[in-house]
Amino acid sequence: MLTLTRPQACQTIGVISDVHSNYIALEAVLAEMERRRIEALLFLGDYITDGPSPQRTLSLLREAADRYPSFFIRGNREQYLLHHAQHPEEVWESGTSQGALLYTFQRLTPEDLLWFQRMPLCHSFTDGIVVCHGSPAHISELLSVDGSNSESNEQTQQWIRQLQHPLLLCGHTHRQGLTQNNGKTIVGAGSVGLPHNHDALARAALLHRTKDGGFEPELLAVPYDTEAMIQAYHQSELMEMSLYWTLANCQFIRTGHNYTWRLIRKVTQLASEEYGSSIDQTKTFPLESIPSVFWEEACRQIGLL
Ligand SMILES: [Mn+2]
Structure with a gap:
């Protein structure tokens, strides 16, 4: 795998979050990013759980990281799975949402868990990009990236004011959007696999290098075969x-x-x-x-x- 260390050396970077084992959407998003000539990838967590065949998603991620310098942040889903591996006495039962976690856990290898373990929760690149899953402080904090979450609007504005860097990239909300204030930007990349944007398009983002050395975000909406994915859910355990x-x-x-x-x-x-x-x-x-x-x-x- 190739690790991204210097985003500033790239003209175009792909940003991917919240795949949740939707490997058909992930394939479509990666194909669109290839067409747009990305040079690197930033991954913001929640790669698996909820959907079928976690190994198909993990294979696609590893293949992408063999092709492009990449950086992976841990999401709360990976966190749950790591916690479960360390606390087998906390039994997960089939039936409700725990059943989908258990389904995924049973299909992971020790190498997968080690990979998740090595992923940082937050990372600041030297050229001013910060990447995290929820917020820099908490893996499950919901930022209001498009202003739609009135409960977290004030907290999100506070994050912008506190930000020491020009650009914060986050996921977790499954909403795509961006918030800007005083030259600083929070980009919610949106979700590839379970996007909450009121249509059937997978969401992700691109960062384009600007002449002044910064990055301009572009929000992507990518069509894919949702019915094929739903069929895969229905055919799975x-x-x-x-x-x-x-x-x-x-x-x-x-x-x-x-x-x-x-x-x-x-x-x-x-x-x-x-x-x-x-x-x-x-x-x-x-x-x-x-x-x-x-x-x-x-x-x-x-x-x-
Ligand atoms: Mn999440």
Whole structure:
């Protein structure tokens, strides 16, 4: 693999985030980037989980890194998988979203985990590009890259003010967009595999070197065969290991609307109505412990069944 050390030596750089095992979208994005004559690649994390055949995605990433100098940041999904490898006593069950994590974990090699382990959480290149998954401080912080997340708008503006470098590249939100202030820019590359941009196009970004030595971002939207990908989901063991989560992700791919969040909100609402307690992913009644009848009913109510 070739490691990118000097982005400033490149005229055009591809930026890829949140593939989530959507290898058909990844192939289309890499082909478009080749056509646009990229010279290097920056990868911002969440390469796998949720979709089928993680090894197909990891092979494409390794092939790309053999062709172009590349830099890989760890995403929260890789983080979950590493944590699971270190804490086998925390059992993942088939059924809900954990089933999709378990499916992926069972298909990884020790070399894959070592690769994830070596990926930094954040990196600042000497020429002023900072790369991270969520934010430079936290792997799962959601920045409001297109202004659509009112909860994190103020925090995002604070990040811009604090930024010591002209350009911050991030993923995780699955939204594509950019925010600029006072000569500094945050670019949300968007998601290749589960883009939340209200259409069926894969999202990524290019950086073009400018005459003054900086980089000008360009947001990419790339068509690909979404139905072939949905068929691959349906033909995989994900349908047995994580049925409701998988149905939500297929609708996410088809529409560009975040059906996994819709499913989580609905199942949480239904279970709270039944048990009268506040249910979330971290507290005493975790999402994963909600019985499957609620997941099934939630899927029905949001139109997935
Ligand atoms: Mn993420």
